[in-house]
Amino acid sequence: MTEGMMPVFNRHGVLAIFRFEMARFRRTLWQSLVTPVITTSLYFVVFGAAIGSRMGEVDAVPYGAFIVPGLIMLSIFTESLNNASFGIYLPRFTGTIYEVLSAPVSALEIVLAYVGAAATKSVLLGLIILATANVFVPLQIVHPAWMIAFLILTATTFCLFGFIIGIWANGFEQLQFIPMLVITPLTFLGGAFYSIDMLPPAWRTFSLFNPVVYLISGFRWSFYGTSDVGVEVSLAATLGFFLVCLIVVFWVFKTGYRLKS
């Protein structure tokens, strides 16, 4: 190959990884897509139809509809982390990472491909859950462009976070540790199923230390125009988390942490 044939941006390399990851998504469609959709549907049946019908409105929104943004966020968080962390951890685990490391792809291209594929899956999943929710409860989206923006930004941020977990993890147990023991509890306590205004003042203040509150609040604002915290604060918090993840990923490739010896 002549030097002139090696472009500044290895688009074939990025596309190869992206397609490979999407193929893995198709191969595991039940696990990747159907399972979260069924689980979320059960939430709607239990909290939306069974319990929700006996509950009043929250911020002038029927309870069944109120929980939709939170449930979508819950799925986005967990699936983004799982998709991205597995995407990079599996090549490390099976040893096939050698090929990526020996290929003419830059760190940016590797992240773009892996995180891009994982985020694509998450956004698809979010939209499918949204469509599923529409079957169970009447929905309105006041700010659809912001809804898409929050969805993509949150999915990308958590995919970056998942990518970091996939590089950090030294076993499948560690891979599940943060999604199961950190993110899920924070999401349940972050206003997925309630408004933090419903909490006693002390707990409300305490909740403001939970970063997930800001993510869910901003996303819910895009649906109903109401939020627990200001939408600017939500956006800043999400962007801040995104930047932190970017810096960590940059450091990972700079140092070769757990990728290169």
Add this chain to the structure above:
Amino acid sequence: MPPVISISKLGKTYASGLRALENVDLEIRKGEIFALLGPNGAGKTTLISIVCGIVTPTSGTVLVDGRDIQRDYRVTRSKIGLVPQELHTDMFETAWGTIRFSRGLFGRAPDPAHLERVLRSLSLWDKRHDRIMTLSGGMKRRVLIAKALAHEPEILFLDEPTAGVDVELRRDMWALVRGLRASGVTIILTTHYIDEAEEMADRIGVISKGRLIVVEEKTALMKKLGKKQLTLHLQEPLAQIPAGLSDWRLALKNGGSELEYTFDAGESRVDIASLLRRMGELGIVYKDLNTTQSSLEDIFVSLVSEREPTNSSSPLAGEDRGGGTEAQPKASPHPNLPPQGGKERSA
């Protein structure tokens, strides 16, 4: 012609403190087959991994076609294909899917015709839609070779390519390697099978404890370091070696019924003729004779055993002698070189 790979003062110390490579200097010529030999843990895979970009060197430089592997990694990596030692591949993928992935990863536009040629040359075409997990071990290794060739590399690293494969596949791979060399691909292979290096390599490097102790043309290496042995089966046993034969390095074996003459592989055959003539003059009759020759394996074992650790506090214990990186082959033959197990020829 400038070398296709130029390694200078290369060193690697892992976080654990293990010094895997120290001051390695090596040049690979374009179009050659270079065999890198060494015992387990000698640093072969580390050396390959550094050139391919998988491991970061602690010191030194590596140039591929005159370009630095770190500064110009896009250009250098696009020229290199690697067949790893382990069967690392996505078992759920098909053979076709995985080589298409490899080609794209290395920045090449899709070329189904080339991929078909690669798969056909490796007898994988009929298996192209099979998942890799369903293929035999030998087939999986072929898939790894196909992946490495998918982007048409100019340099191919084969790390233990025939480890654990059957004889037939081994021969197929040798033929494939020769075919690739004929098409201009430079090949660097590591192997435990010395006969493989002896069969295929143009040049041989021996690495031990992180240091390259010999780099030599294969034929020159065998000539310089190899030994030959002539065994004469005598008609009548001798009680001792006659004084008239003291000019030759002779030993009596098997109760005096065999006379053994050990000589350097490069020595003139006239010496043998004069020995036989002298024996005739002394009335010593032999009924049969045979010669044996050191194999590359004998030479390798001798070289490596010479470098066994001595008492030293260095992680490279016993490797501090000389300080040279590319040791010159010794002019004198190795006294401990065992000709046993070498190639035997009936005279």
